[in-house]
Amino acid sequence: MTKKRSEALDNDANRSGSVEKACRILKAMTDPSNQRLTDIAAHCGMGKSTVMRILDTLISEGLVLRDPETKRYCLGPEMARIGASAREKVDWRDVGRASLMRLADEFQDMVILAVLNGVETVCVDFQKGSYPIQANFQELGSRRTLGVGSGGVAVLAAMSESERETALRLVRPRLARYPLITDSLLRDRVDAAIRNGHAVLLDVVVEHMGGIAVAVLAPNGRPLAALSIAALSDRIQSREAELAASLKKEAAAIGARLAEQDWGPTASVGL
Template identity: 45%
Template sequence: MTTPSTSLQKACRLLRALTDARNSRLTDLANAAGVDKASALRLLETLVAEGMVQRDPATKAFTPGPEWLTLHATTVQRTDLRPLVRPALIRLANAFQDSAILSVPSGCESVCIELRLGTFPIRANYLDVGSRRPLGIGAGSLALLAALPDTEVEAVLDGIAPAMRRYPRFSRPMLLGHVQATRERGYAVLLDVVIERMGGIAIALPGPDGYPLGAISIAALNERITDREAAMARALRREADAICQTWHPRAGATPGTEQERPAARPRTREEA
């Protein structure tokens, strides 16, 4: 059995980095992917030639190319959560007037793949579609981390240790404490940690085996969450239950009762 090509691995990391709109310059892409600039340029030029990436001749900015978009369109029909979750995000943003977000796991990171802004004048707009964060950094990301089996939580924390240097308010013991609190509470809350005066509340979307396929969250000013935490938690739980019913309906469930039941900790693989 042959090992993956180092160049191929680097190219994949560059493509992942390119999903974040903030990474369009060569330097930013190289830093985000952990690839030296010379290698990054060579690989990106190859990806441009293959149509996976395109580069603006004037600004020199890199963006996804037509072949990548074709691949994306092919996979959307099979794996895209957005059509299922989008109505829930719209309802949450309308109900609470704050930003509603769908995040999905990608390795040791979470990725924002859908966003609905609320109408409240002060918006928690520090996430854009394509933004990536280490698992645990942010409410939706924390909900995803807490839904993993304990052995995977430990492995993830090992994997994100270098990236956590960018988040001085976070530490391994702190994240483990938040994971435990999230499991006990049934939803994640993070306030004044990632961004000063801003926070989020989130709940995971477990798949049929209990493994998290995504998480929905509301981001807002701290006081807008603390003043309405119970109502937000009920709304998130109600939407999450409805979404999850589409892939694992519970036989004999009585409509309208699930939303009033306290949310249990998502099952781990060992418990499923």
């Protein structure tokens, strides 16, 4: 290979890496909790100087705005124009709403439907229950790195072994902001989810709170999403078998509705 050819390939790789990082930053910013530079960098598992440099470029293109007083970032007008011409292949609210309402009515706790995207899940719908203490740390558009929450653990457990190992390697840098989620703990929770068919993760993201979840599968058996219930840890522990049975039933119902729409894309570990 000639020197010029080698340099050209290196430049292509650098450009590709920059585009990948920019995409990761933009996706992180769809979560309302990621508005500060520190939060965006931590979510993406990237250095603050790198994130700031990319944000400056995105600002110049109108894709991102920065408030000069609060120093917070938000998606810009160009993102709205891009979004206006895009649409989901599936109306997740349509396929999942009935299941979320039934579960919230039965157990009185927060029910969440989150779709797999790369090594994250994105909340596409939720339903609050009637119990006085609700888990309010997710909203529409919230993103969670796989393993940060029971939904991500359920998705990891439903992956093939090779895909799961790739995902675990990719999420490791992002877990620094969650000191209680160690590699050994995450693998232990995934192994338990594989054995039991449902995932439980308690007291590691929010004290005294946790979740129980199952994966929503495509017709080919690959995970597309996670259906979870978030609640006080003791409410999950005292009703685990009952919660798991109802979650599995409703996840299967959502999977059946997806199959009826003849929509079966496979999720990618990407990023």
